[in-house]
Amino acid sequence: MKKFLFVTGRNAKEGLEEVIKKNKLSGKIHLSNVDVASFITPKILLKELSKKELEGIESIILPGNVSGDFSIIEKNFKVKCIKGPTCYHELPYFLKFMDSKKRNGGKNREFSFLLKKIRGEISLKNSFNLPYIIAEINNAPRLKRRELIKKVKYYELSGADILDIGMIANEDNSEKIPEIIKIVRENSNLPISIDTLNRKEILTAIEFGIDLIISVDFSNYSEELIEKINTPLVIIPRDENGNVPKKAEDRINLIENLINLIKEKSRRRIVVDLILEPLLSNFSESLKAFILFREKYPKIPLLMGVGNVIELMDVDSVGVNGLLAGIASELKVNFLLTTEASQKTKNSIRELSIAREMMYIAKNSKKLPKDLGIDLLILKDKYDFNAEIGKTCKFITESKFKDIPIIEIDKKKKRIRRMDKGFFKIFLDYNEKKINLLYYEGKKLILRFKGSLAENLYKEVISRGLIKNLEHAAYLGKELMKAEIALKLGKNYIQDENLF
DSSP states (O other): OOOEEEEEOGGGHHHHHHHHHHTTOOEEEEEOSSSSGGGOOHHHHHHHHTTSOOTTOOEEEEOTTOOSOTHHHHHHHOSEEEEOOSSGGGHHHHHHHHHHHHHTTTTTHHHHHHHHHOSSOOOOOOTTOOOEEEEEETTGGGSOHHHHHHHHHHHHHHTOSEEEEEOOTTOOOGGGHHHHHHHHHHHOOSOEEEEOOOHHHHHHHHHTTOSEEEEEOTTTOOHHHHHHOOSOEEEOOOOTTSOOOSSHHHHHHHHHHHHHHHHHHOOOOEEEOOOOOOTTTTHHHHHHHHHHHHHHOTTSOBEEEOHHHHHTSOSOHHHHHHHHHHHHHHTTOSEEEEEOOSGGGTTHHHHHHHHHHHHHHHHHTTSOSSSSSOOOOSSOOSSOHHHHHHHHOGGGOHHHHTTSOOOOOOSOOOOOOOOOSOEEEEEEETTTTEEEEEEEETTEEEEEEEESOHHHHHHHHHHTTOOOOHHHHHHHHHHHHHHHHHHHHTOOOOTTSOOO
8 A cells, every 4th residue: 555644734734634544544744843834845844854764655745835846855765745735635536636647647648648749640549538639829820929939838838739720711821821830830849730711721731731630611622622631631511602500410411421522532531520509509409410420420530619619608618618528528529629719718728638637537437527636626615624624723713712802804994105115016927827026116117027926926025125014015915916816717917906
């Protein structure tokens, strides 16, 4: 049985002990000399563990809210050092998730390797039953070089497997395609697709080594085009006039006719997209087309575009992405196409990436997508955390402070007029996932700080002696934390305005 060393601070010790005992986890606790677990640093832990016997310990599990580079622990003690969940109640699920990842080859290492190995073609055989995530770079021809590079790096970091060059409907931008492909290739090793119905754009993309063509239908089909396509291609159910049938059966008939026509002219590999419609706009019938097609053709690869469903409803994307990834998993869809064209769809690629991994683990474990140690719970929790703390943490027991007078805060205090020499402005860069903190003295911009964590930013400001007034310090900490939350959720951040 694996033996773990669970690292924690004094405040969480009793709760952690109860979780370990209740779930019969194999291991022991290292109580660090701090009250709050998040205050544990690599330096503190290195010093403490140098006096501790680690014989038989397979992994050191750190609190999820620690910050810093703990690889120094692994190097010194030759023991895996893993950042665990932020809440100790999640430990049992987290450890199960770790075990599941190990049994299934880690975080799809073979799957990722397969993708990176591909050049010039995309394998349609996916033994992992995981859909490839295609991230569309919306209106790519209109992006400046710097904007395009930012998108490429952001999408790859978010979990995209294929980068899609989204062209502009009813325009011919074929002359821009070579440069776009060149820029994407220079900044990523991922395969590239192109999303266009324009024949000239498709032929140009083929000439410059595109890996996947999206889309071919009866409106742009020609023998010449098919003969020149030397990569997998996505076909969609549109007739010569550009119309998509409403009925599921009619869509399938149209696709079957196109498949037969293409197979007569070419042996190219075909991916089918039945076109998923938005909710209250033929969604059910379009989903029925996917279901019927998969029943009839279990081996033909499917692509499902989920971006429209998310974009065309004012609902947080995270839950919708989770649901659509689950539907795709049931139907064994091979490709999921999405984009982040608006603020409300920010983080969609990352959400889909996590969702497909959840479905994969659930299917392989023969479980529902619940209690897996990985989740998409962003704004809500599974249980009442305060109630759980109350059972184990004595310091919040009501009897301890019932006689202490309460100071009611219901009116704004008069603003303290003492201020520091300089002031700060904050804005977010969603592509880089960074908070930008600008420091001014008068009208002159003096310094620019960049980071993803509020704590690191305000510590740097304090260390430079830029802030001394307590009210100003409290204000900056509040605003930076708001900015960090907005960055994680993909929300707009406006300084001095409420986040919700």
